Amino acid sequence: MTVFETRPIPATGHTPGNWVDSDPATCTEGGTREQLCSKCGAVLATDTISPKGHNWGAWEGGSEPTCTSGSNETRTCGDCGATESRSEGALGHDYYLAYTEQDTLTNPGSVIQIDHYRCSRCGDEYTNSYSNGP
Numbered sequence: 001m002t003v004f005e006t007r008p009i010p011a012t013g014h015t016p017g018n019w020v021d022s023d024p025a026t027c028t029e030g031g032t033r034e035q036l037c038s039k040c041g042a043v044l045a046t047d048t049i050s051p052k053g054h055n056w057g058a059w060e061g062g063s064e065p066t067c068t069s070g071s072n073e074t075r076t077c078g079d080c081g082a083t084e085s086r087s088e089g090a091l092g093h094d095y096y097l098a099y100t101e102q103d104t105l106t107n108p109g110s111v112i113q114i115d116h117y118r119c120s121r122c123g124d125e126y127t128n129s130y131s132n133g134p
């Protein structure tokens, strides 16, 4: 009678050493690392490294937002030099009723009232006219 024996696979004898970045991660892309045998340098295990993420500096270059355009600021990654910008929203005009006038000539017999609105910040104007009579 034949007996089949199963034998444990002999230990390889490697000595797990430090993990080494074989393909270092960047800000946006992951890499890989390997655990090497400290005696013979064989690769015993591999692992993935997640992206580091950008190392953003401070927001810079912000200009004051105006009625019609926002302020743009930029920041730069200290590691890879990538830039990112953001803009604050435009303020929008701040109109007030500057003055009114009456037009009696365009339509004889009726009075057209014209309201002039002006932006307190940039001076932009618009008018709103309406008939003020029969």
Ligand SMILES: [Zn+2]
Binding pocket: 013, 014, 015, 037, 038, 039, 040, 041, 042
């Ligand atoms: Zn080894």
Ligand SMILES: [Zn+2]
Binding pocket: 027, 028, 053, 054, 055, 077, 078, 079, 080, 081, 082
């Ligand atoms: Zn970066």
Ligand SMILES: [Zn+2]
Binding pocket: 067, 068, 092, 093, 094, 119, 120, 121, 122, 123, 124
């Ligand atoms: Zn304005």
